[in-house]
Amino acid sequence: MADVQKYLEYNDPLTIIVRSGSPTDPYKDRADSLPVINNMITLLEIPSKADRVTIAGMTEIDQEVFENRPHLSPTEFLVNYSIGAVQVHSSLEGTAQLCRFKGKGLIMYPASRIYALTNRNPDVVVTLQDYIEEIQVKLNETYDGIARLEQTILQSVEATNNAILATDNANKATQDAQSAAELARSAYDTTRLVFKEPVATLQNIPSKYPSPLVGWTVQTYKDGKRYRFDGSRWIEIDVFGSNLQVVNEFKDGLMSVLDYQKLKSFPVDLKEQVIAFSLPDAVQGVIENFIPFPFSGEITELSGYCATSGEMVTSLSLERTRDLKNWSEVTDRRLQFEPNQNFDDKKVTFKSSIVSKGDIFRINLNQQGLGIYNITVLLKIKI
Incomplete structure (x- = not known):
């Protein structure tokens, strides 16, 4: 009370x-x-x-x-x-x-100065701040309950998937045994080549082709090697393009010397990717505009500008996640617009500038200056 x-x-x-x-x-x-x-x-x-x-x-x-x-x-x-x-x-x-x-x-008016009399007793007062704090406690309890429920559901789904996988593996083992006996009686299968889509490395073949047949042939495009399944394992049979040499500054190879020199002359800026967040009429709080980034890299710059400046300070933070549930703030010193300024103050810093493939970014308008309008935030990432 x-x-x-x-x-x-x-x-x-x-x-x-x-x-x-x-x-x-x-x-x-x-x-x-x-x-x-x-x-x-x-x-x-x-x-x-x-x-x-x-x-x-x-x-x-x-x-x-x-x-x-x-x-x-x-x-x-x-x-x-x-x-x-x-x-x-x-x-x-x-x-x-x-x-x-x-x-x-x-x-x-602060919430602590908006009050109501309880039971018509002037000495017993409940303020709006009291109600806000009580509601927040109830919300936190609700969020905890939801989190526990979600965890229970995930565990149940995982147990079900494991049971299904065990059944599938048992059925597959039986089928593989029958297939091996039939393939042993098919002599022609020892020489045929059935070309499949290439993969990156030898380690990717089992996941791409978990149930191969005798004669299936797969090339790894990182080293040009070809592998053939003989009924029990993948055997290397040749290397595609083994007679081709890599290019250097003096001799043609997989490309000409001229193309090699041209490639070396490209500026490093070509490796920078830009993500633009357009906030034409955003209000204070999280901006529900998620942008995933498909590469690994490093953040080099976070900047912003607005069409109409605000009369008070405006600050924004950059947040990221990988599961759209758990968000963390990337900025240490947030992006900030001073009063009556159309460009940010260029003082933003980052807790960690490393970007992983699959990171998802969003903007949080932490403090909105009165009158600011049509904000654009640019995120540069070097890959």
Whole structure:
């Protein structure tokens, strides 16, 4: 239960962000379509009293006029310029009204200062922060329960797969024994060649062709060797292109000297891959735009720019995963846009710049500056 005195202290003050109204920091023109709830319209910013609030087809009245009236007419409204609240006639309940004004700034209330009386006892107070903390505890308990359930399901699936695999292996062993007896009676099978798709190395052949027949022939494209299955094992029978020599700077081989020199002249930049994250109207939080990277490499740069700069600091972090469940932050010092800057401050650093084949990346908008729009983040990886 919350302590009233605790929240009367200045531990969690209100935060008010205001513009000066000067030529270098002018008030912001606003035109917002806002709903009428309980005869009130809540403006998105504190309005400038000098520039007034206008609503199409309606007339603003002063507080002194309203105090001498029993109620507002359907075409009148009253503005509280200190908090940005507009009072209207009850006949407009549930409608949306276009409010035009010049915004001076915002008032932000901490959750610890929004409270409710419990059992009508003024000494017993529950704040919004209390509810948030209680909800977070319940969420954490739920997440733990889900994780345990998922682990149990995975173990069950693994046990089922192992049982199926054991049955398949037993059936395959029986079939292999029968096939061996039949192949022993087929003398022609000892000389025939049945060419199959090549693989990288000899170690890849059993996984690619787990149940070969006598005569199957597979070439390994890394060394050009050919292997033939004789009924029990793979035997090397020849090397394709064994008479071809590798090229050097002085003699033609698998390519000409001219092509070899041209290949050596290519710049290292050709080995850099760029991943672009386009965030035209992103809001603060994780951006659900996942991009996998199919090569191993090293991160060389993370940079960004925006079409419209923000009025406060904006920071973004780069995160990666391999299973779309467990995400880790790559950045040590995050990508950051200073106020009123269209480009990042070029001070980002990384916890680890090594990239593994199959890594999946995403952007987390940790802090969104007011007014920033259309952000593009570029990730360069050298392979």
